[in-house]
Amino acid sequence: MSDEFDELVSDFSRFYILTILYEGPAHGYKIINYFKKRVGKEISPSLVYPFLQKLEEKGLLTHTRKPVGKKEKKIFELTEAGKILCVGLFKRFAKLVSITIEPSLYVCAHCGCKVYEGGHHEIIGEKETTFCCIHCAQSYRETFKQR
Template identity: 40%
Template sequence: MEEIKVTNIVKFHILFLLYQRPVHGYELMTEIEKLVGSKPSASQIYPFLSVLKKNNLIAIKEEAERDKKVYELTEKGRRFVEKKLEMFGGIISATIEKDLTTCAHCGCKVYSGGYEETIDGEKITFCCTHCAGTYKRG
């Protein structure tokens, strides 16, 4: 399989939508418009879909009477998207982790809030006052 690069948010969003359910081409357009705030051009979407198709990651169903195409992930496609999701998830949590501080007492990650106390002239972060109390006694 040739390397499929998911180089922008539009491509990533297409994969994410397909992962949730089979979608019409026009639905992809509308959903992406909602995401990026402007109408995507067909060239942002259809070449990517045809690469996916060429690699058997999606199947295209024609709804004859309305002449609309429905795009659907194949089994192989689902596995592909799961891998991408994992990768992006890893990047996102790494970004969040960087900004986290750790409770000086219990070691848990403090996402927001937290509790700061100055002990012996040093500013120390805890997850809560209980941890601060235990730390000081310890």
């Protein structure tokens, strides 16, 4: 793999660590396990812990020590500034996702809602027409008949 790809994956990993922390406080091992469960990819502690340390140095994260089982662990939690950063990143990511899937969306001919997958398709007036559901298709057909 190229260094560029490794850096890209690493940046995604950091972004996902932030999403886990945004959901609530977590210790490093919990972050590593959540990451593996949700992304299906191992994440190295050598990426997680230095990133957590950098976030803490920048005032975006704090930690407290709490007993977890027989051990005492650092529980990391986003500060208010960290939460604000996450919200901004999530909005930027949402825009990126929207731009990516927009070409794959269908628009319901009746109500105008956007449909990503599935939907209901019918031939009306020799033209394939897309609807979000059968109810919109029925309503559209009734309107089409009245024309």
